[in-house]
Amino acid sequence: MIFRNPAGAPELACDGCGCRWFDRMTGSCYECGTPVAAQALAEYRQALDAFAATKRDSAATMASPCPAPSSSSPTR
Numbered sequence: 001m002i003f004r005n006p007a008g009a010p011e012l013a014c015d016g017c018g019c020r021w022f023d024r025m026t027g028s029c030y031e032c033g034t035p036v037a038a039q040a041l042a043e044y045r046q047a048l049d050a051f052a053a054t055k056r057d058s059a060a061t062m063a064s065p066c067p068a069p070s071s072s073s074p075t076r
């Protein structure tokens with residue numbers, strides 16, 4: 001299952017116990033040993049990509065609050 005943390009980032013959680021601790025070596029839950037479904041992993045990667053894209057967009061808009069004076073100001 002996938003849920004979002006307070007920052008809006010996707011978190012992959014165990015379908016069996018709902019915890020977020022996974023053994024990356026075996027791809028299964030530390031707590032109850034439930035294997036991570038390939039579909040859940042794919043969804044998680046997609047959610048991560050989407051989140052990264054939104055962060056990139058907001059960072060780009062926040063980085064330029066006003067137009068650059070050098071390129072937009074007319075020469076006098």
Ligand SMILES: [Zn+2]
Pocket residue numbers: 014015016017018019029030031032033034
């Ligand atoms: Zn579990």
